Amino acid sequence: AQSVTQLDSHVSVSEGTPVLLRCNYSSSYSPSLFWYVQHPNKGLQLLLKYTSAATLVKGINGFEAEFKKSETSFHLTKPSAHMSDAAEYFCVVSDASQKLVFGTGTRLLVSP
């Protein structure tokens, strides 16, 4: 069975500093991995996806993630946090039938 583990339930940064949200995955084959963001009382928005084409994936709003097979990791980064980045972030793995398996989420807090 496929799964993802988000290593931090909360991450706090100051505006303008880098963001790192950590995710490890478990999969019996080459996985499809995603990061989604959820703002309060909103639905989920896709930030980026990995599908084995390139290990460094660029997404929307300046976010990117690097797939590291040797470390079974897919960490999400952004060079400079903005107040509008404050939200819940989910690392997600998809199985062959497109069933999405979500991590428990990381709440990103951005202070001025």
Next chain:
Amino acid sequence: ETGVTQSPTHLIKTRGQQVTLRCSSQSGHNTVSWYQQALGQGPQFIFQYYREEENGRGNFPPRFSGLQFPNYSSELNVNALELDDSALYLCASSLGAGGEPSYEQYFGPGTRLTVT
């Protein structure tokens, strides 16, 4: 291009009642998946419909059922509501094409169900 829409936005029901939630998929998408998101948790997969057939089910009891219509819109029905069914219900649409796992799923805003 119209995104995924869900109705109603909010709903309050009493334990034991039945509820129907609706989802309109994004234009051109033939697959709809439903997820339950309890407060403070990540979404959990309920089931998926591909071209009007159920195409996978998560660990949810049979009182959770669904339908997909020829226009690919979908309904989620929950019978005999329990307090633990209180959650945000999300639907997502995608291109099925035989189950390519890399296809993006686009989520609707969700229906907030409260069971009292």
